[in-house]
Amino acid sequence: MKYLAISVTAVLTALFSGPAFADDETIAVFTKNQTNPYFQAVRVGTETAAKALGVKVIQYVPTKPDSIPEQLSQVEDVIVKKPNAIVFIPVDYKALVPAVEKINAAGIPVTNITDRSAGGNFVAFVGADDYSIGLSVARRLLKAIGGKGNVIILEGVKGSLTSTNRVRGFNDAMKENPDVKLLASQPANFQRLNALQVMENLMQSFPSIDGVLAANDPMAVGAIEALEGANRKALVIGINGSKEAVELIKSGKLLASGDFNGFIQGCIGTEIAVRNLHKQPTPKEVMLKPIVIDKTNFTPYEMPVEQRACPTLEQIVSN
Amino acid sequence: MNTAARTAVRSRFTLSRDVMQAFYRLLGVVLLCAILATLSDVFLTTNNILNVLRQSALLFLMASGLTLVILTAGLDLSIGANVALSACLAASVIKITGSPLLGMATGIGCGAVIGLANGILVTALRIPSFIATYGMMWMLTGVTYYYMAGETIHGFPPEFRQLGSGYLLGVPMPVYVMVLFLLIGGLFAQRTVWGQQIYAIGANPVTARLSGVPVERRLVLVYAVSGAMAGLASLIILARINSAQGDIGEDLTLPAIAAVLVGGTSLFGGSGTVAGTLIGALILTLVLNAMNLLQINSSWQPLVTGVIVLLAVWIDTRARRIGE
Numbered sequence: 001m002k003y004l005a006i007s008v009t010a011v012l013t014a015l016f017s018g019p020a021f022a023d024d025e026t027i028a029v030f031t032k033n034q035t036n037p038y039f040q041a042v043r044v045g046t047e048t049a050a051k052a053l054g055v056k057v058i059q060y061v062p063t064k065p066d067s068i069p070e071q072l073s074q075v076e077d078v079i080v081k082k083p084n085a086i087v088f089i090p091v092d093y094k095a096l097v098p099a100v101e102k103i104n105a106a107g108i109p110v111t112n113i114t115d116r117s118a119g120g121n122f123v124a125f126v127g128a129d130d131y132s133i134g135l136s137v138a139r140r141l142l143k144a145i146g147g148k149g150n151v152i153i154l155e156g157v158k159g160s161l162t163s164t165n166r167v168r169g170f171n172d173a174m175k176e177n178p179d180v181k182l183l184a185s186q187p188a189n190f191q192r193l194n195a196l197q198v199m200e201n202l203m204q205s206f207p208s209i210d211g212v213l214a215a216n217d218p219m220a221v222g223a224i225e226a227l228e229g230a231n232r233k234a235l236v237i238g239i240n241g242s243k244e245a246v247e248l249i250k251s252g253k254l255l256a257s258g259d260f261n262g263f264i265q266g267c268i269g270t271e272i273a274v275r276n277l278h279k280q281p282t283p284k285e286v287m288l289k290p291i292v293i294d295k296t297n298f299t300p301y302e303m304p305v306e307q308r309a310c311p312t313l314e315q316i317v318s319n
Numbered sequence: 320m321n322t323a324a325r326t327a328v329r330s331r332f333t334l335s336r337d338v339m340q341a342f343y344r345l346l347g348v349v350l351l352c353a354i355l356a357t358l359s360d361v362f363l364t365t366n367n368i369l370n371v372l373r374q375s376a377l378l379f380l381m382a383s384g385l386t387l388v389i390l391t392a393g394l395d396l397s398i399g400a401n402v403a404l405s406a407c408l409a410a411s412v413i414k415i416t417g418s419p420l421l422g423m424a425t426g427i428g429c430g431a432v433i434g435l436a437n438g439i440l441v442t443a444l445r446i447p448s449f450i451a452t453y454g455m456m457w458m459l460t461g462v463t464y465y466y467m468a469g470e471t472i473h474g475f476p477p478e479f480r481q482l483g484s485g486y487l488l489g490v491p492m493p494v495y496v497m498v499l500f501l502l503i504g505g506l507f508a509q510r511t512v513w514g515q516q517i518y519a520i521g522a523n524p525v526t527a528r529l530s531g532v533p534v535e536r537r538l539v540l541v542y543a544v545s546g547a548m549a550g551l552a553s554l555i556i557l558a559r560i561n562s563a564q565g566d567i568g569e570d571l572t573l574p575a576i577a578a579v580l581v582g583g584t585s586l587f588g589g590s591g592t593v594a595g596t597l598i599g600a601l602i603l604t605l606v607l608n609a610m611n612l613l614q615i616n617s618s619w620q621p622l623v624t625g626v627i628v629l630l631a632v633w634i635d636t637r638a639r640r641i642g643e
Contacts, residue, residue: 034464040469155617187620192564197374197607204367205614221473229559243471
C-alpha cells in the first residue's frame, strides 16, 4: 500500500507540478571567464543546484576573459531568448549597469552573485566579501609569524574592485600588528608568471622576508616558486581555496588560502533564482562567512567540486 | 641575376648600418642601467643582473622568432595563444607519460605546427598575416580553454624544472638558452642565404621574387620558426612556474612585439636584427625590475612603463640619425 501511495504521488507530481515549472524553466548564468578556476566552481555550483531543483541552466562566458563588450552583447542575446531567470556576475561592476537595467526593463528576474553591481534591481545578492576574506587570511599569516617580521603584499590587477578590497583587508590586518613591517606592496596582475618575476625582483632588495600576502592563489604559487628557486623560506597565503592551493596546503608549502567558495555561491544564487520564480520567500542578501583553509581543515576541500552536494539556503542562512 | 647581386650588395650595406645602430642601442641600455644604478644600490649586483637576464630570456625567445616574421613585413599575433596551448599540451604529456623529453618535443612540436599553419594561411590562402594570426589566436585560445576547462596542471619532475630554475656555473639555465638562440638567430639572419632572402622579401617582395627567392617557402619557414620559438618559450615558462593554466599566454604577445620594435626592427620589414631584439627585451625587463626595486606605487607603474618605452624609442631614433 505504501508503495502504491508513493507511486501515485509520483505520477501526480509528474503530471501536474512537473510541467507547471520544472522542465521548461531555464536559467541563464553569466560568469566572467573560462580561465579562472573560481568561475568554473561557480558554474558547477549552478549546475549541481539546477539538477537538484529540476531546472535547466545555460552558461554565458565571454570568450575573451572579462570582456565588457562581449558580456554586453551576451546580455542582449539573452534578453531576446527570454530565460525565466538570470544569475549574474558582472565582468565590471559599473560598466554592466546599463545591461542590468535592460534585463530589468525586459522583466526577467536577476540574481547578482560574487561581484556586487553598482546599480540595477536584483532579486538578491549572494557573495562573500573580499575585504573580510583578505583580513582573516592575513591575520592567519601574521599570527603564524608571531606578530613581528617583514611582509610583502602582491596585489592583483590595479583598479579592480576585487584586488582593492582584498589588499585593504591585508593592510587592516597589518595595522593590528604594529611590529610587522610592510616591505613592499607591488602589483602582479593576479598572474603566476608576473608574481614569480615580481617576487624575484623584490628578493633582490630584501634579504629577509617572513611572509607574503598574495591577493589570489596563482600569485601565491608564483611567490612560492620564486622563494624555492632562491632557496629562501617565508610563509605564503593566497585567496580562492583552489584545488591547487589545497594540495599545497596539504604538502606544507602554502600556509593558508581564503575561501571564496564559488561553488556555494553558484548553488545559492541558483536556489534563490528558482525560489523567487516559484514565489517562495527569498533573502535580499546572503553573505558567506570568510573561511580560512589551512592544515587543520583542508580535508573537505580535497573533494572535486563536481562531486560535492549543494548546501541549502536554510543551512547557509542559519550558519 | 644582376638584380640578385644588387640585392645582395644592398643588404650587406643595410647590415653594417644595422650593426652600428645595435651598438647605439646598447649604449642606450648602458645609460638606462647607469641611471638605475644611482637610484638603487642593489641594481648592479651580480644577483640582480642574472635575475634580469633570466627574466628577459623568456621574452627574448618569443621575440626572436617574431623578429624574423617582422623582417618579412609580417606579424604574428598568435604567439601568446600559441605559448598557452603548447604549454598546456606539454604539461599534460609530462604528467601522463612522466617523460620530460616527450613533453618538450610536444611543446616545441605543437608550436611549430601552429606556426606552419599560420605560414600556410599567409601564403597559400593569401590572408594578410595580421588577420591570419589574429584568427589563429582566437582558435588556439578556444581550444586551450576547452581542453583545460578552468583546471590547473602542476608539479613537474625536478629534471625538467632545471630548464627554468636550474643553474650551470652560477648562471641560470634560461640565460644559456637565450645566448644559444641569439647566436643561432643572428648567424641565420646575417650569414646564411636563407637569412638574406628573408631581408630581401621584407625590403621588396616583388624584387625578391624576380631575383629568384622562393618567397612562399621562406615565409612558411619564418612563421614555423616563430611558432617553434613560442613552443620553446612555453617550456621555459612551465619549468619556471611549475604549472600550466589556460590563461598562461595572456599579456605575452604585445610585450614580445614591443621587444622587437623597441629593438629597432622596422614594422615595414627589411631592416632590423635579432641582437637588437635582445636589447629590446632587456629594456622591457629592466623597466619592471627597476619599478619593483624602487617600489614605485602600483598606480604609477603603467605610466612609468609607457614613458620609458617611448623614451627608449626616441633615443633610438636620435641615435639612428647620428648613425647615418
